[in-house]
Amino acid sequence: MDLVFTHEQIGRYSRHVLLADFGREGLERVRQGSVLWAGFSEAVMEASLYLCAAGLGTLGVAFPGRIESSRLLDLKSLNPDTRIELLPDLKGERDYMEQLPRFGLCASASETHLTLAGKGARESGKRLHVGVAGKTSVVTAIFGDGGPCLDCWRDRPRQGYSGGLLWKAASSVVGSLLASQILKDLAGIDLPPGDGVCFDLFEGTAEPFHIPRDSNCPSCSEQPSG
Ligand SMILES: [Zn+2]
Secondary structure, three states: OOOOOOHHHHHHOHHHHHOOOOHHHHHHHHHHOEEEEEOOOHHHHHHHHHHHHOOOOEEEEOOHHHOOHHHHHHHHHHOOOOEEEEOOOOOOHHHHHHHHHHOOEEEEOOHHHHHHHHHHHHHHOOEEEEEEEOOOEEEEEEEOOOOOOHHHHHOOOOOOOOOOOOOOOHHHHHHHHHHHHHHHHHHOOOOOOOEEEEEEOOOOEEEEEEOOOOOOOOOOOOOOOO
């Protein structure tokens, strides 16, 4: 593993380097890492800023037309170490299958793109990080990699996630939590697929949960019942 960093890089990432569970090895893994966003939202923008600041190698962003040029400039100029790849709009399964194999993992914080992201990640064998907001809560979870696929979660009570964000401040919480999970995953910190956390922003509580793989899942089980 190439653990050579310039003086400037050590200065930029000094706080992460000091973390015992992260260190230079974690930093290097993040530098080698690549993430493809499925869909675009305020939370994606928020998470992207953290990922770039932490030294992510490559960030694939689709739907460039939805990003204000000044914010895109902010993102591109945040860290010269991160390559921002602007992709065409990913509108169908084939688009994901074309792009995803080049990336280490897939992430989504966009309700309208969850289904496609789930399918793309399952077909290409990539881990999928999801961040969604309920009325006053935020849920993050990890799919794929031998664990549940997104469809295993579909017909179950989706912990804390009731659809439709009401609490406006939840957007940035989704972004920062998702960025934190992605960075831990890239750095090699153990995050078993199926694990998730629900943060109730009104109660001020965090509840971990686990989504089991559904042996009757129509999408990922070997002998689906339906
Ligand atoms: Zn499944």
